[in-house]
Amino acid sequence: VTRITLLTDFGTRDGYVAAMKGVIAGIAADALVEDAGHDLPAGDVTAAAHALAAYWLLYPAGAIHVVVVDPGVGTARRALAVRAAGRFLVGPDNGCLSPALATDPAAEVVAIESQLYLRSSVSATFHGRDVFAPAAAHLARGVVLGELGPAVADPSRLEGRQPRPTARGLIGEVVHIDRFGNLITNIPGGALAPGHFIQIAGHGPIPVVRTYGDVATGELVALVGSSGFVEIAVASGDAAARLAAERGCAVVLAG
Amino acid sequence: VTRITLLTDFGTRDGYVAAMKGVIAGIAADALVEDAGHDLPAGDVTAAAHALAAYWLLYPAGAIHVVVVDPGVGTARRALAVRAAGRFLVGPDNGCLSPALATDPAAEVVAIESQLYLRSSVSATFHGRDVFAPAAAHLARGVVLGELGPAVADPSRLEGRQPRPTARGLIGEVVHIDRFGNLITNIPGGALAPGHFIQIAGHGPIPVVRTYGDVATGELVALVGSSGFVEIAVASGDAAARLAAERGCAVVLAG
């Protein structure tokens, strides 16, 4: 069985997600479609890339990951299909596939252009249905990546900033706010040492703990999250709301 | 493999959707269940029909589409099973299956009444679990449509209004507002000609473009959407919020 995952900002109150699933079913009758999520903030390519990073490589080789967060749909932006670390990825050329491109420097990237693998009529506003779903389904049927279109040498990549050492400590930033209000930073967990603490937006020192339940409900803590980076959380609470924090807020690791 | 899609207004914070999936699994062990969406506005039959229209025919023949937006559950309203264009549809007789009935004038329609294909005890408030899920699962197992119950000659249909020509131009209306805040109208894309523009609620002339990305972020535009009808959008924004528009708002195509 080949699994195809779908990550979009389509929500689940219109028929857009099911339209993609219907197209896939019509081409690759045996493929298993799994929802990665459809509630990404509208047009938020950075959030899409962050979500994708959490799962694409956990799927076994052969899995096909479709990402459609596509504010540039219908413009000259290319439609990409990628083979990275044995997995396939399909989505617009706007940086949403960055995690796979960054992980596998030998990733093959093509622009989806062959008429054979598109819907017969391609709309200007719904490439999820007309371009990405059919491309993914054809890959599931065994079509070779290079058949979809010409190689692309310069796919878009989101440039993640690295934390920088300063006299005050290591200065990073919030790169994602998750559903629980946890603030995920770009500071690698390996940078933490005993005695270190975290500061953000005038708050701190925030103590570093191992897990949420190590402190009383409502306390502000820092810990190494599931992706290996430092995150700021409130035990049984919402750190983003508490701190009125946004993506891009500076975070300092000191000690 | 037979695919069964589920479209409901049940949300995904109760166990209602999974109850339907469990019933299906118990009857049709090999069926693949795919979520079409569960976040329809509560009781909004019109929104259900609009969502269904986007995908039911994209699935291959043999697919089974279940729609449960059912404010009349437990009353005298019938439970329907339909065969249209080779696909099956199951849902309450309240108009939610209108897209299939409109597309295939030769659609077969029956009322689900045979005790053989219902749960042994049918509640008054959850026909998704007790009537529609088992009917869909039995269809997936190969039960013939007519076995489910007697033919129905007069299934409910939502009466979509047609746009009408006037001295000011073609007057249509907003028939759906999607997750992005795009206003989908009942004006067919084919009615557009060069030089035409759109007016709504005192706004306009709104220019017609090919896709969202053809204008700067924040601009109000009209375009032919993915279902072939004119829609009004804000590039990287929310037209419904900007215009305080609702379903039923008049839209004028002039030029």
Add this chain to the structure above:
Amino acid sequence: VTRITLLTDFGTRDGYVAAMKGVIAGIAADALVEDAGHDLPAGDVTAAAHALAAYWLLYPAGAIHVVVVDPGVGTARRALAVRAAGRFLVGPDNGCLSPALATDPAAEVVAIESQLYLRSSVSATFHGRDVFAPAAAHLARGVVLGELGPAVADPSRLEGRQPRPTARGLIGEVVHIDRFGNLITNIPGGALAPGHFIQIAGHGPIPVVRTYGDVATGELVALVGSSGFVEIAVASGDAAARLAAERGCAVVLAG
């Protein structure tokens, strides 16, 4: 085919749910993963148990139900795997699996501890990915429950209160508020008799009807809901909002 259901409070705008699905796909290539729901209120174990109760036993024997609402992740709370009534359940030892434990007094319960069936590195904050998903996938592959770890004699159970008879009538409480705003109580439907009515929070007598559509839109009614308990609803409306009711509110059945 073995079905694995997932019920979490992860939402669907991060990659957390898909991370679990990827781990499962890597271990049990043929398992079918079905979403039960991911929009539970964050950390709400009671809501998780209530949702689980609606579907776990509707799935056929052999199904595997994963529940991850886990405010104590990474602390000393155990990770459980359960075999009850022929179904399997996997989740934290915080009461979320109570419905299965209550239904089958002979349920087998083990603590998931064997390194063989965990991810090679277990994070302190994401046992959905590192403990529960792999355990479920190994069960789907046929691993015997007892292989996962030692037997547990005292799994956590949520103590549901029973309604109590008083001079005013039978006094129960609201145990769940669903997506429609219906107030589900702990008063069994069998306690209702002709002439009975319901009171809550100074409202009442609220008449008992058979289904929502038996009264005009906007009327407050009581009825026996799909789980067999009395619930309070507003026809085509939201009873929780109307009554400003919360879980735990007292409800009186009198007559």
